[in-house]
Amino acid sequence: MPRSRCVWAICPLTVLQRQTHTTALDGIAWDKHRSDRSCFSIGLSHPCPLGCGPRSPKYRGGPTLNQRRLARTPPERHARGVAPPTHPPTPSAPSIKDRLDERVVGQDEAKIQLAQLIAMHLNWCHKPLDALLPPNGLLIGPTGVGKTHTIRTACALLDLPFVVADATSLVPSGIVGEQIEDILERLVESARQLRLSRGEPVDLDVPIDRADLDLARTGVIFIDEFDKLASSEAAGYEEPIRLTVQRRLLKLIEGSLLRVGVKRHGTDHPDHYINTMGILIIGSGAFTGIDTPAIRSRRAPNMLADLVDPLEVVSTDLVQYGFIPELIARMPVLIQYRPLEKQDFVEILKGEFSPIRLWQRYCAAFDMDFADPEPAVLQLIAEQAVRLNMGARGLQQLLFQRLPAEIFEFERSGQKTYHLTAERWRRPRRSRSQG
Incomplete structure (x- = not known):
């Protein structure tokens, strides 16, 4: 059974008895021969059964000097002859x-x-x-x-x-x-x-x-x-x-x-x-x-x-x-900095700061779900971004050329989940003259 320190730091039982044995008392395990002269209990919420609290005349007033020194000393310096590890002052x-x-x-x-x-x-x-x-x-x-x-x-x-x-x-x-x-x-x-x-x-x-x-x-x-x-x-x-x-x-x-x-x-x-x-x-x-x-x-x-x-x-x-x-x-x-390649655009579209996340957050605000696009769509968008030659900013331009009309019709239809497929992305955009 694991042992943890009692709420009271010093128990006179360990001072009076030097023999090493363990006694069970009211569900509490005691170690009579600890070098730090402290009692151990199953839970820290248990008071000492011998009345070793601050109101008891048996209370000795807190941890020993060695315990206080150990509390102030980093764990890696407890062992004698072991120097503390040196850390660089600045990140490498x-x-x-x-x-x-x-x-x-x-x-x-x-x-x-x-x-x-x-x-x-x-x-x-x-x-x-x-x-x-x-x-x-x-x-x-x-x-x-x-x-x-x-x-x-x-x-x-x-x-x-x-x-x-x-x-x-x-x-x-x-x-x-x-x-x-x-x-x-x-x-x-x-x-x-x-x-x-x-x-x-x-x-x-x-x-x-x-x-x-x-x-x-x-x-x-x-x-x-x-x-x-x-x-x-x-x-x-x-x-x-x-x-x-x-x-x-x-x-x-x-x-x-x-x-x-x-x-x-x-x-x-x-x-x-x-x-x-x-x-x-x-x-x-x-x-x-x-x-x-x-x-x-x-x-x-x-x-x-x-x-x-x-x-x-x-x-x-x-x-x-x-x-x-x-x-x-x-x-x-x-x-x-070199120009971005097709695979770079694909990684951007799949990443945490993808411009697609902006559309997903917009749909979520109106209780709609913008599903993650399939890989074929990401490849198509990346190819067009390379030809556009506007870097990562070109992804926003491509998405806003295609998605506003799609999302508008999706909201009007009352559906709950929008899927951006390769077929939808290849679909010719409706020109302004067509209304």
């Missing part, structure tokens, strides 16, 4: 990649590089070294391949402050629009919201405190549409603005003290300064046309021999694309 790149595999389909090479970049950033934040800063990076790939989804998912899984900035809205100082300091303020606000979600004590009367700034320094700034900052002759009057924004980004990336102030309730609060050194900056864009001969013809003659993949984008291509060399040199990690 393989662990980050494994967690991304659960939510992001495909793009294995890109996920490995991004996981290593984030792991190196977190390791630097744990032990900062001003003389050796972690690198920043660029995500390069066509639309809809998962660039934003990957970095957003990684930051959510790792509880990192995260903010998305649109490069097309960035302007130099003195012009109406979003500036670099505005991005930092949103990053600090993201850090505060993260602290609130963790249950940390936060003084809501103070817009910014030191804990917000310290946590924001471990965060990630994601600049979407980064390729739109490239200067070119076609940019016209916008070219000087783009070059100025690129130089302003240098101040953010290379590490500077920038002022962040929050205005709330119509009152100006004191400004604070945040050191941007160590904040992970990641740009993202499609960089359309960067693989054209006009761009790659400027490469050195022997550069192709040093590349694993001749189609790989290098820093020289980005400079020819319209970026200043100083900015590209500070974003040396170039992570390329």
Whole structure:
């Protein structure tokens, strides 16, 4: 019969009798010779039958000194001569990649590089070294391949402050629009919201405190549409603005003290300064046309021999694309995303974040059932998505071209279960002229 500790920690019976024997008393098993001098009972709800409670004069007042020491000591350190296991202070790149595999389909090479970049950033934040800063990076790939989804998912899984900035809205100082300091303020606000979600004590009367700034320094700034900052002759009057924004980004990336102030309730609060050194900056864009001969013809003659993949984008291509060399040199990690293939679309449609789940939730709200589509339908949708060449966003377009009329007629008919079959998907859509 399993034994568990009695509610009263010390029983005088074990002190008076040193012989080892077990006696059954009122359904309670007793061990008379325990080194911790405690009685054992079948259930913790049983009081000690000898009256060893706090109201009894026999009560000795709780556990022994050794018991208290053992309670404070981790189990792995109880054995003599066994050192406690050492755990890395930050997650490793393989662990980050494994967690991304659960939510992001495909793009294995890109996920490995991004996981290593984030792991190196977190390791630097744990032990900062001003003389050796972690690198920043660029995500390069066509639309809809998962660039934003990957970095957003990684930051959510790792509880990192995260903010998305649109490069097309960035302007130099003195012009109406979003500036670099505005991005930092949103990053600090993201850090505060993260602290609130963790249950940390936060003084809501103070817009910014030191804990917000310290946590924001471990965060990630994601600049979407980064390729739109490239200067070119076609940019016209916008070219000087783009070059100025690129130089302003240098101040953010290379590490500077920038002022962040929050205005709330119509009152100006004191400004604070945040050191941007160590904040992970990641740009993202499609960089359309960067693989054209006009761009790659400027490469050195022997550069192709040093590349694993001749189609790989290098820093020289980005400079020819319209970026200043100083900015590209500070974003040396170039992570390329490949176009999605047919099997990738099939996995997305079967996954947790499939756009089909949106239709299933809609039907469930009206007591209808949208059955899981058969595999043949998923293959047809994936083939059309490849031809559409819009990435994962193209799946929503394909579904909304077909399903609204189908679901509308299904709701009107009063049926309870809708089946999306290959025959229905191949059925020609009714044109608008047909009403």
